[in-house]
Amino acid sequence: MASFTEKGIAASTSYFTGTVWVNMNVKPEEGYNINMGTITFEPKARTNWHTHTSGQILFVIEGMGYYQEKGKAIELIQEGDVVKIPKNVEHWHGASHSSSMRHISLVPEFDKDKTEWLEPVSEVEYNSFKVPVYAVENSLTPAAIMNHEELWPNYISKAKETDPELIEIFDNFAFDEVINHDAMDTKTRVLFIMASTVGSQALTEYRMFVNAALNVGVAPTAIKEVVYQAVPYVGISKVIDFIHATNEIFIERNIPLPLENQSTTAAETRIEKGLAKQKEIIGDRVDEMYKNAPKDLLHIQQYLSANCFGDYISRNGLDVKTREMLTLSFLIAMGGAESQIKGHITGNANVGNDRQTLINLMTQLIPYVGYPRTLNAIACLNEVLPLKN
Template sequence: MAITEFAKKYHEKMFPGYVSEFLRTDPEFTERFDNFAFDEVINSCSLDDRTRMTAILAALLGCQGIDEFKVMLPAALNLGVTPVEAKEIVYQAAAYLGIGRVFPFLKGTNEVFAARGITLPLEGQETTTMENRLEKGIQAQVDIFGEHMREFYKSGPEESRHINRWLADNCFGDWYTRTGLDYRQREMITFCFLAAQGGCEPQLISHAAANMKMGNDKEFLIQIISQCLPFIGYPRSLNALSCVNKAAESSR
């Protein structure tokens, strides 16, 4: 079996001293997957390990890869993702995936933390109250998307206008305003949630544009897609690439 030296060394960085059972049961698969995901893909770009692992965790939430998430979370912590950052990824996912899909990841994260002796709850990251979450959420939308979002929470037909308000006070006021991750990181993980779950192309185009506004340019987003590809597959990666191209074209 010819796993490359780079793939072996990177695997050791992620999982010090761990030998996968798949080396025995599925050696051919392991050879090709590890050489691709942990050598060819990693060496295709200049992302640092922490950013790469942040994106992978978010993508695994998006594609519902709970077993792989519980494997990769310790690797992410070994490569510089902090417990607070990991928790913030899971918390923000609730707005984009719903608690029905996020619950197993919240539970799994706590299990991994307990196994590593990380005391819960972590230090609080809230910056808003129930009284000011709408105001702060609107400002977050404006900061990320532009001034046209100032009155967006009031827009739309009366019977559904409350959803636009929830987008401001809940999605942005409750989650984006938290510390632990900045706006640029939060837009990146949102991009990964949407790309990995699929079927959200209009929102993915919008958030690709928001990423670019935050400084995550087209080249960066292509690198993010590339690093997530082994974990979410080609169809959703190619769809995400198309959305990035459309967002880039519309911003010219």
């Protein structure tokens, strides 16, 4: 019985470039109307251009490689990916520049299939994809490349030319080790990191993550709601440049402005609805805050209810659980807001974001806000939501 881990026999150099091993796991003569084998490509090895009249399905089980259809850009493929190749489409597949790749190849309706092998994939064609070359130069892991490529397709960092060692350290950490800590989905993670860049006043990185958010399908409304929500926490004097930057990116991408109104309150309802939203998040402690406020500071409590929660937090476009995580992202990045961090850790718990969810958030922010502010936030978390034995 053939094993998926066995390399098999050397592939024909008539149809492949480089070192390739073929292990036929299921053959038509065994009574199955398919042709299925495990193909192992050493780095830079690949098939010729070819077509299948019955189509082909690839199951990537190890490493990282490339797939390309004629007339389209090269795609990165890695362990866990399934590539469904249409009938009669000219294509090739193989390993990346720096990583071997193993996939299971399945051709259905084998009795009807005709495979036509064409010319080899030239060096120019193979090297047309820039990211793998960048990976070779900086020793990036396959996961780091894939996760970076997901956010910024075909983006080549200028810093790689001047600071290749830093790029290797940072990208392997931020885009492999940290991302793989938990299963936070890409859209959510990008929004939280984007929020932290506002809190850190990191306009250049903010622009990067607005583009990343749009690249992975985050709605423009959600992006605008993040930057709007920053106003009551960071202040308009620090947020206004981020609003302008957002608008510039939207205009570049032909996103019509202004976006649809997301407000849910009016002048006569903002304090009532804001207070209700504040109690939903903060709990009964809001009543104590009002009760204990000195008379000359009562207006601050009213501002919090009507303005912070009524004008901003009660808006549509984002759910309350996401908004509380965003608030925590702003506060952690700002630094010096530990009292508010504790309050919003409680708020997160009240709306259903548990300790592990907040640990995941803090972990994802480490590369962007640094260890001191993250460790301060973790200390707040341990005080408010200690680990239960």
